[in-house]
Amino acid sequence: MSLAARAIEAAGIPTVIVGSALDIVEYCGVPRFLFTDFPLGNPAGHPWRADIQRAVLRQALGMLERAAGPRTIARAPFAWKDDPAWRGRYGRVDPVEAARLRAAGEARRRMQAEAKARRG
Amino acid sequence: MDQPVGYMQRTREYYRALGYETDYVWAHFDEVPFARLSKPLGQARIALVSTSSPADRSNRDAKGVKHVWSGATEPPPAKLFTHDLAWDKESTHMEDRESFLPIRAMQRLAEEGVVGGLAPRFHCIPTEYSHRKTMEEDAPALVGLLRDERADGVILLPI
Numbered sequence: 664m665s666l667a668a669r670a671i672e673a674a675g676i677p678t679v680i681v682g683s684a685l686d687i688v689e690y691c692g693v694p695r696f697l698f699t700d701f702p703l704g705n706p707a708g709h710p711w712r713a714d715i716q717r718a719v720l721r722q723a724l725g726m727l728e729r730a731a732g733p734r735t736i737a738r739a740p741f742a743w744k745d746d747p748a749w750r751g752r753y754g755r756v757d758p759v760e761a762a763r764l765r766a767a768g769e770a771r772r773r774m775q776a777e778a779k780a781r782r783g
Numbered sequence: 784m785d786q787p788v789g790y791m792q793r794t795r796e797y798y799r800a801l802g803y804e805t806d807y808v809w810a811h812f813d814e815v816p817f818a819r820l821s822k823p824l825g826q827a828r829i830a831l832v833s834t835s836s837p838a839d840r841s842n843r844d845a846k847g848v849k850h851v852w853s854g855a856t857e858p859p860p861a862k863l864f865t866h867d868l869a870w871d872k873e874s875t876h877m878e879d880r881e882s883f884l885p886i887r888a889m890q891r892l893a894e895e896g897v898v899g900g901l902a903p904r905f906h907c908i909p910t911e912y913s914h915r916k917t918m919e920e921d922a923p924a925l926v927g928l929l930r931d932e933r934a935d936g937v938i939l940l941p942i
Binding site: 664665666667668669670671672673674675676677678679680681682683684685686687690691692693694698700701702703704705706707708709710711712713716717719720721723724727728732733734743746749750752753754755756761764765767768769771772778781782 | 785787788789790791793794796797798800801802803809810811812813814815816817818819820824827829832834846847848865869870871872873874875876877878879881882883884885887888889891892897898908910914917918921922923925926929930934935936937938939940941942
């Protein structure tokens with residue numbers, strides 16, 4: 664999505680990314696990024712919280728209107744729910760699962776090789 | 784304030800555990816383009832961009848490759864397909880479309896005059912491993928669609 668934002672901006676249309684993977688977007692380098700510090704999946708706000716979603720959009724629109732230059736980054740003033748363990752959960756590598764992950768990787772590589780062969 | 788999750792390091796460790804020998808190389812640029820709104824926000828037509836698929840997954844071709852696709856903002860889609868994307872399926876859910884593609888919220892902001900309008904279609908661009916596919920195929924296609932409907936500004940919400 665960072666690459667898309669850059670292409671749109673280069674075509675003369677201003678963009679703002681609203682998302683939760685701060686390090687990846689910052690590393691790429693984009694015009695404007697509003698960081699929502701939530702688990703991946705709900706960049707605009709908690710599910711069923713129209714108030715938060717609206718506030719996030721308003722902040723993003725403000726950046727579209729007022730950012731002074733590229734790499735403008737802001738943070739939305741909302742925390743995730745009462746679930747402090749969420750940060751450690753996504754994509755974690757649990758050592759007791761090493762064998763299962765390795766096998767999942769093998770299966771994935773087979774699938775990728777098959778897909779590649781299909782595409783020619 | 785808590786430290787943001789380091790997704791790059793998390794991803795490297797995860798794929799190493801899956802047995803991949805080389806780490807993913809994320810895109811990185813020294814130069815960043817920048818454009819300004821050509822009109823006041825209250826007159827600007829805003830477009831929304833997501834990374835989701837249609838419920839029937841018709842954004843895939845016969846070879847299973849995903850492409851840019853668009854859908855109407857009125858009425859908004861009842862369902863979108865996101866299960867194939869990398870999101871935190873243990874900590875949250877994506878049953879509320881507004882939490883990742885806030886079409887209704889944008890329509891209300893347009894009615895209130897905060898923005899000039901919402902573009903008649905939202906657009907989706909696939910998340911790809913290949914930078915080349917995104918930069919040479921998908922991003923130009925997306926730019927064309929945004930130009931066609933005269934979008935003045937774009938909000939992108941990656942899942």
